[in-house]
Amino acid sequence: MRPVSEIYDTGESIHKAVRALRGTVPKLGFLTVALALFAVEPVSAQSVGESFCETNMADTIRNLFTLIQFGGPLVGGLVALGATVAIPMIRRADTKKELKSMRVQGVLWGVIVAPLGTTILQFLLTSVVAGGSSCSF
Numbered sequence: 001m002r003p004v005s006e007i008y009d010t011g012e013s014i015h016k017a018v019r020a021l022r023g024t025v026p027k028l029g030f031l032t033v034a035l036a037l038f039a040v041e042p043v044s045a046q047s048v049g050e051s052f053c054e055t056n057m058a059d060t061i062r063n064l065f066t067l068i069q070f071g072g073p074l075v076g077g078l079v080a081l082g083a084t085v086a087i088p089m090i091r092r093a094d095t096k097k098e099l100k101s102m103r104v105q106g107v108l109w110g111v112i113v114a115p116l117g118t119t120i121l122q123f124l125l126t127s128v129v130a131g132g133s134s135c136s137f
Contacts, residue, residue, distance in 0.1 A: 053135040061125065069118045076110010079103075 046107075052058055081105035090096050 010026050058135055065121065066112050068121075072114025072117075073110045076106045076108075078106075078115065080106030080110065 080103045083099045083106065087096055087099050087103075090099065
């Protein structure tokens with residue numbers, strides 16, 4: 001017959017688990033307190049309102065929107081058009097394949113991703129950023 005300590009766990013694994021938790025619980029507590037301090041700060045800044053609209057950051061965001069909204073499709077369309085025009089003039093099949101993929105990427109990034117990206121950024125700014133809802137981005 002085997003001794004009980006060989007058949008049943010006598011608590012050694014429980015002691016190992018407790019020792020492991022002793023090292024992680026203070027770190028987890030510190031992380032929670034730090035997160036609470038930094039996560040509460042944006043909520044307290046919700047009273048910024050219309051004063052955010054006159055800042056340089058708001059002007060920069062408006063300019064960035066304009067650049068992405070109009071520059072993205074312009075550059076993407078130019079790349080796609082240039083690749084489409086150049087395809088019949090090229091003889092090598094591998095170069096034609098690269099130009100076709102360039103055409104697809106130009107349309108994809110310029111016509112689809114850039115306008116969609118500005119819509120997503122606009123939603124984030126009006127919904128998440130403090131004072132962003134009072135500005136017209």
